[in-house]
Amino acid sequence: MTHRTPPDAYCVMGNPIAHSRSPWIHARFAELSGERIVYERRLVPVDGFADALRDFAVGGGRGCNVTVPFKLEAAERATVRTERVQLAGAANTLTFQPDGSTLADNTDGLGLVADITRNAGVALAGASLLLVGAGGAAAGVLGPLLQQGPRRVVVANRTQARAEALVRRHQALPHLLQKTELLAQDVQALEPDFDVIINATASSLGGDGPPVGAQVLRAGSLAYDMMYGPAAQGFLDWARSHGAVPRDGLGMLVEQAAEAFLCWRGVRPDGARVLNELRAAIAAGQ
Structure with a gap:
């Protein structure tokens, strides 16, 4: 034709x-x-x-x-x-x-949600989520994550003021928070209560090691790095060594x-x- x-x-x-x-x-x-x-x-x-x-x-x-x-x-x-x-x-x-x-x-956040819920088979509704990072990558996905209706979302960043600013921006839209507690925390103050951990930092690229302590991981929790390929490997190996289920951002x-x-x-x-x-x-x- x-x-x-x-x-x-x-x-x-x-x-x-x-x-x-x-x-x-x-x-x-x-x-x-x-x-x-x-x-x-x-x-x-x-x-x-x-x-x-x-x-x-x-x-x-x-x-x-x-x-x-x-x-x-x-x-x-x-x-x-x-x-x-x-x-x-x-x-x-x-x-x-x-x-x-x-x-x-x-469409970054929509893609993240689709990969977690459809491809990885992990439900976000009612879950406890940790989003590590408060830069552009984190900002691009937080809204779609909230629309899934998780029980709690914690945004953690080394500079807590940036995490707080990102949280405030989303708290200004109440329709995103009908089912969700949204908090900002320092990475050093996190407790192990997360079903899904999402790394939105470039820590792997910088060779800085994991962006948070291993206490946030528990057996069976999903540890997701938004990067893929060699850039994500360090985070994935770390998560696997602590019993979490690792997944890259491909x-x-x-x-x-x-x-x-x-x-x-x-x-x-x-x-x-x-x-x-x-x-x-x-x-x-x-």
């Missing part, structure tokens, strides 16, 4: 970007869903995001994913921002609307991409299937 119109164009912008798995993921999504798209990596100069965004949109681009270091700027330059973007202060998914506006969303990567695909195409691909295929490809050295 010959198509007279070219496929819709999407991309991921970042710096660096060569490592990104997003083109592979979205190509599989398109194959599985029958959607006609092309998706590419775009290396953007650190001071050139606005120009790159404009050029892609003028050239017919329909939307883009945004990765470091442009997530904050993506939120600032959008004309319409979802509540998730307003809470996080950052966007990872932009959609160029027919009226010329740009819609910003943040599923979050796939599921947040599935949410972005849904924003653009109105179809949500089978994230679990693509995650299994991606793990197999990585294991095979691809």
Whole structure:
């Protein structure tokens, strides 16, 4: 069958970007869903995001994913921002609307929730959660975590004032806290009462060791690092050695991409299937 119109164009912008798995993921999504798209990596100069965004949109681009270091700027330059973007202060998914506006969303938290509840099979409703970190990564996921109705969420950070600021921002929206106690604590004052521990810090990259003490872990609790690959290995080994169930953030990567695909195409691909295929490809050295 010959198509007279070219496929819709999407991309991921970042710096660096060569490592990104997003083109592979979205190509599989398109194959599985029958959607006609092309998706590419775009290396953007650190001071050139606005120009790159404009050029892609003028050239017919329909939307883009945004990765470091442009997530904050993506939120600032959008004309319409979802509540998730307003809470996080950052966007990872932009959609160029027919009226010329740009819609910003943040699908990171949705991807995290989907990976934990669907792929790992761990319920968040009624659970006690520890979110370690208070930077952009933590801010991007706290809202969707609260929407799952956990019993308690503790945000812990080495600088407690940052954790308190993040908590206050979310406490200002009572509809997120109908079933949940939301607290900020110092990492040194934590007690072992958590079903799920989520590492939203870059501690593994810095070689600093675990961001919290082993007292927060208990046998069978889920210990989740939002990073994946070698960057997550130290945290995963530490969690496993203390009887917790370790999980890296590769599923979050796939599921947040599935949410972005849904924003653009109105179809949500089978994230679990693509995650299994991606793990197999990585294991095979691809």
